[in-house]
Amino acid sequence: MTDVLISGAGVAGSTLAYWLARAGLKPTVVERSRGTRSSGNPVDVRGPAVPVAEAMGVMPALREAATTATTMSLLSTSGRPVARLATPAARGRRDEVEIPRADLAAILVEAARPHAEFLFDDTITALHPDADGVDVHFDRAAPRRFDLVVGADGLHSTVRRLTFGPEQDHVHHLGLYVATLPLPRPADNPHEIALYNIPGRLASIHPARGSAIAAFIFRGPPHPDLDYRDTPRHRRIVLDAYADTGWRVPHLLDAxxxxxxxxxxxxxxxRLPTWTRDRITLVGDAASCVSLLGDGSTLAMSGAHTLAEALTTHADMSDALRAYEQRHRKLVAPKQRNVGIAAAWLVPKTRLGITARNLSAKAMRG
Structure with a gap:
């Protein structure tokens, strides 16, 4: 096996391309966007992703682009801090980095670019696997054949849809929505993340780097007909959800x-019973999205490294893909089990729940 097509130039795709090329394989990355793209939300590189980043030589660049937040402040309904928690950076955890997702993706692409072929502004339209490889049709490029195709194309994966069927069969709504946007100015405090809750809704301001980032995370029922590309409707949903909210939310809604x-x-x-079918497999959010508190990028990097390692240490591809999945599911499974706990802490459903969360935060700090 030499030729591997990776769909998606995000965190998982670029990491995988780097490690496959380092092992002597020929990775090609196809990306729908014209260049590196991301929401810019702060994400974490920690735990099993740290040695991967260190071995790639990108940790200095990640630290240089890291956010400056050292404190997470939980606010009362009047906007007064009622509890503060130190971030890992404030606790001296140099082995953990919080970084805007756009910067992380760009750094990983630059690490992989000298070693892999990148096809930007294109996407896969059809996959035809057989026992020896996959014939791939693109929207723009000429058809090509690859030994393996990897879907690293996120929550709304094209590869997963073409291989495993409709998105609604595998993507399960967890009762929350998230919206983020850059603000036109820096945060008042470049070291503080401010979290404001009312029942079922969270609004926050993160200092990020330079301009701050606003985030809205709120509870709501599924919208079966919701198109993730329908920006005007997304805006209406957020405006309706926060129409009666205090603190600085009216100004954030203006933005x-x-x-x-x-x-x-x-x-x-x-959730899928398997991540592999024939010579097509999935990695990152396409395989096992669980991200709510920044874990998605860590899992994407570690999963991509595990996949590359399996492909280069097993002579048989089926054995390699099976070994990758068995090993990486051990990291993913507890995160998926605990996502409800994280949601309850971040966005309590009731005023009593908010009070209890704030009291527990005070106890953690004390």
Missing amino acids: LRETDDFYFDAVSAV
């Missing part, structure tokens, strides 16, 4: 009205 540069999606879990 939302004035920009098209924002991210919106349902918080979801991807």
